[in-house]
Amino acid sequence: MMEENIKFNELESKVLDLLENYTKIKEELVVLESENTRLKNKLRDSQVHNLNLMEEVKRLKVVNGMSGNQEYKKMMKLKMNKLIKEVDSCIAQIKTNS
Template sequence: MNAAVQNKWNELEGEVHELLVSYEKQKAQLAKLKEENERLEESIYQQQVRIQELQNINKQLKVAGALGGNPKHRRLMKFKLNQLIKEVDYCIAEVSKANL
């Protein structure tokens, strides 16, 4: 009976060892995946910033094209001018209120 208990004990010890090895592998893989996730999130952030920069450049180019007489961008130019006129009117109204 003592040999049977010893065999079971050895089997159990072997299984625990296998679980520990598996745990360490999983732990290392998790750390690796966390690092990769952080790298990918940083990459996504940088790409979003670049996209925003390119969108701003695109808007500036459209306005410049409208100023240059590009017929495709005339509507945009009219819209921008109307916005500027409204802002100037608002500023004039505020200054007039302040002088009262």
């Protein structure tokens, strides 16, 4: 009987340890989920900021090209040619569809 009580006490102690560990892990999970959400939001904000900066760079390149900066002049010329080709293609499609 005494031996059974000892085994029962050991089992009870192990169950209590498991419950304590489970509780700690649940708390840690909540913290990690919160951190994950915060980091996802930060990543999304950074991506939006990055896109805005890329658009600003494009605008600045256009402005530099228009202001006569030789480095961007060729790029602007190529871009203008591409746009003209697209417009020509659209006009051709309109003519064939009419």
